Amino acid sequence: MISFNRVTKIYQKDWVGLKDITFQIKQGEFIFVCGPTGAGKSTLLKLIYKDEDPTEGIIKVLDWNLGTLRKNNIPQLRRKIGVIFQDFKLLQDRTLEENVAFALEVTDIPPRDLRKKLMETLTYLRLSHKRFSYPFQLSGGEQQKVAIARALVRDPYILLADEPTGNLDAKSSQEIMNTLFDINYKGTTVLMATHDLKLVKKMKKRMIYLEEGKLTTHN
Amino acid sequence: MSLQISIREGIKTITRNGSLFFLSLLVVSISLFLLSLFGLVTINLYYSLRILDEKIEIIAFLDEPADITTLKSNILKIHGVRDVIYVSSDQALKELQRELKETEEVLSIFEENPLPASLRIKLDADYRNAQGLEDISGKIMLLRGVKETIYGGELVDQLKKITKAITAFDIGLLLIIVFSVIFVIFQTIKLTIFARSREIEIMKLVGASASFIAVPFAFEGFVQGFVGGLIAFVLTIITYQIAVVYFFGELYFHFWWFFFGDIACGIIFGIIGSGVAVQRFLK
The missing domain is CATH 3.30.70.3040 (Alpha-Beta Plaits)
Known part of the structure; x- marks a missing residue:
């Protein structure tokens, strides 16, 4: 489903983002991407949804070789990948419902199907009662659930989570983790970047550990 | 994406960012008004010089x-x-x-x-x-x-020299005004789009195509240009009337030229300005 073959990412002024990374991820896996701040976790996720291009190496995601993927096909790739962030990246001037519907509107889904899919997703995440609230009216945990809803609403094959619990309290973090596990249980491949090793050890999932852009542990 | 969705998104964008839109509209209107006003001065100068020339x-x-x-x-x-x-x-x-x-x-x-x-x-x-x-x-x-x-003899040649100098000065000034107006309009539109860079970033993230992102902004640019052009035209008419009644008595003014000129300039600058600004985010 995802494969990195000797991937290196070097930013401006020779700053190494990732160095010679090779790994494969199968469909339905749950992977933690760990490492200290600046280790290259976010870079790795950005390479998967082609927000960045590698300096060297081959990346394959789903059926695409990202090196040869044309620019106008990038939206097709991103429609199959959901991404959530530590800072949620919600549009503050839109309601919860509008934030989630937004992800469906970019595709040419008929309005009736859009409505149905939207309600299904909001109900699954127990957000439907707050669908007319604006992000600033929601708690951090609820905002992250909205971000998850936006990522999930199109039934992605892959869910990328970049420090999704970084801004949340213990209770909300646990709730988000449970949601991510449930999503994974239903078949979606999940990659979660985190620096919380305690959490990773507790969950007993596969882990990719990065340090200064290099893959040091892979189990 | 259908045009209907683009227009709906464009309208939503305008209503969601009302104050930004009106601020930008104000700048576009004033810029186009300046351009229109200078056009009025230039045309009247040109006609006066032509009448003067025909009197030789x-x-x-x-x-x-x-x-x-x-x-x-x-x-x-x-x-x-x-x-x-x-x-x-x-x-x-x-x-x-x-x-x-x-x-x-x-x-x-x-x-x-x-x-x-x-x-x-x-x-x-x-x-x-x-x-x-x-x-x-x-x-x-x-x-x-x-x-x-x-x-007139030699006086005619002197008159011709003065006429040429005035014309050259006017054209130079017109070019400066045209470029300034284009610059101001483009910068204003760019700033309003930059203020919504997060929105564009999220659009890209959820897999919006380039046209899905760009068309609503182009529509907004179109509306801004159209309304801005219309306001500029109305301001030009008011200025023209004041100038005729209180100062000159008679001035050349072609209603439809100015009407279509103001609106066409507004629409063209609006759409191109939006297109250029949003393009930066689509790279």
Whole structure:
């Protein structure tokens, strides 16, 4: 489903983002991407949804070789990948419902199907009662659930989570983790970047550990 | 993406970012108004200079009696002469009386009409200069019945130089204004789009195509340009009316030229400005 073959990412002024990374991820896996701040976790996720291009190496995601993927096909790739962030990246001037519907509107889904899919997703995440609230009216945990809803609403094959619990309290973090596990249980491949090793050890999932852009542990 | 969704998204974008939209609209309107106003000045300057140029003529005073018909046809045969108008001594007096309305008593000292009959000779544009006037005047003087000719001579060339300088200055100023207006409009639109860079970033993240992102912004640019152009046009009309009533009495103004000109400039600048600004985010 995802494969990195000797991937290196070097930013401006020779700053190494990732160095010679090779790994494969199968469909339905749950992977933690760990490492200290600046280790290259976010870079790795950005390479998967082609927000960045590698300096060297081959990346394959789903059926695409990202090196040869044309620019106008990038939206097709991103429609199959959901991404959530530590800072949620919600549009503050839109309601919860509008934030989630937004992800469906970019595709040419008929309005009736859009409505149905939207309600299904909001109900699954127990957000439907707050669908007319604006992000600033929601708690951090609820905002992250909205971000998850936006990522999930199109039934992605892959869910990328970049420090999704970084801004949340213990209770909300646990709730988000449970949601991510449930999503994974239903078949979606999940990659979660985190620096919380305690959490990773507790969950007993596969882990990719990065340090200064290099893959040091892979189990 | 269908045009319907694009327009709906565009309208949503405008309503969601109302204050930003109106601020930008204000700048676009004022910029287009300045452009329109300078267009009005330029057109009137151009027309005034053209009228002034057309007034360059030769006046041939005639002997008494003279064969007017033959003289007219002979002058018309001269290369560079466009038209010949006969002014009898009575007509000349009436014209003078009209011009000296407030000092009529000056003429009362004459018992008889002192003004001779004359021919006003209009020239083709290429001959409205010192050399052309001198050449044609020389040929007219050779004709029987012509007593004397008068024309501007060197003054005409000086007038031409001044006219050229004014025109060049005006065109230079117009270009500066056009570029300034385009710059201001583009920068304003760019700032409003930059203020929504997060929205564009999220659109890209959820897999919005380039056209899905760009078309609503282009629509917003279109609306801004259209409304801005309309406001500029209304402001131009008001300024024109004030100028006519309080200052000039008469000015050249072509309603539809200005109407379509303002709106077309607004729409073109609006759409291109939005397109250029949003393009930065789509790279």
